[in-house]
Amino acid sequence: MDSIYWPTFFFYLFSGLACAFAVAVLLSSNIVRMAFYLVLSLGATAGLMFLAGAEFVGAMQLLIYVGGTLVLLIFGVMLTSQERFVVMKTWAGDWVKAFLAGGALLFILAYAAFSIPEWRGIERTEADAIVAQPTVTPIAMGLLGARTDDPSRAGYLLPFEIVSVHLLVVLIGAAYLARAKRSRSSIEKI
Template identity: 35%
Template sequence: MIQTLAFYLFAGLVIASAVMVIMSRNPVHSVLWLILAFFNAAGLMVLVGAEFIAMLLVIVYVGAVAVLFLFVVMMLDIDFAAMRASFIKNFPLGIAIALILLAELLLGLGAYNAGGLALGTPDAMGAVRTDVSNIEAIGALLYGPYIVLFEIAGIILLVAMIGAIVLTFQPPPPGIRARQDVGKQISRRPEEATVMKNPPVGQGVEL
């Protein structure tokens, strides 16, 4: 009984939050409603036993993506009048895109009802263990037979991060030292960095 009540509570809050994301006129409020929708979606994942997906929703989407959206929206100088004018101007295009997405959804539902595709028989390497939680099962697969692919994905993400830093790097103007000298800081001795003072009571320190 409590599982059913929790499901309807989380599902109702997800739908209401999603509607408020679209209906809110303030972009900051939309992001806050989106965060609420993520939290309730994580609750739904916990109800069905998918703790790993629930953790991803909270850590990745709420802790990183939604907060990034919030910071970007708060730092932008948004002209609400121009935004409303652009909304009215692009309304027919939005309706067309919505109809295309609806047609794709109906096509997908029809294909699902017609029967799934035969993609082959899986081998025993990807068999799901029933004696452990799904987090342990996912970890056993990632760090077991798929460890090479997992490491390759990490290297690709590292290269993408380094590439973004290199592309956005701007050297300082000539003659201006805008960055620290790490080598000089490492080679500096303690007596050159700090000076111990023991001033008398009631007197200041000479700099």
């Protein structure tokens, strides 16, 4: 038996965390706790991304998802809670149906994933020889339109710009959608 390969150890640690908290999100009925578990799950996923060599994506995941999205989520929770703790019970039948369907899908996906030999991972000897390559600069150059890994392929300047504009539009639209409506009486006063 070989010595422990530490990335595998951390993979199982983080994936266990991520899955456990994802299940916790599913099972919890308190919306704020759900949000809390979700943050943890996402944080663990960010760790998985670091492990897969995508440290920039992981950092972005932390920064945007955890820092931004979830704050918005909780913001929404506070604005929409009519009681102190919002609990909405789901029918037991829904649970059963959901778990049946979900279980079937999970089985299929996992079976499919493990049925491909190339996806089983590399040999230990190869893994020990890995020297991590930083990915920030290639990603940055890719977003600016120049691919350093494969110069023959097109960069991502156009999608990047589209996403930027899209984001701007969405934010304006969201602000418009969410702004407080004036009550009828105040309009009449004007």
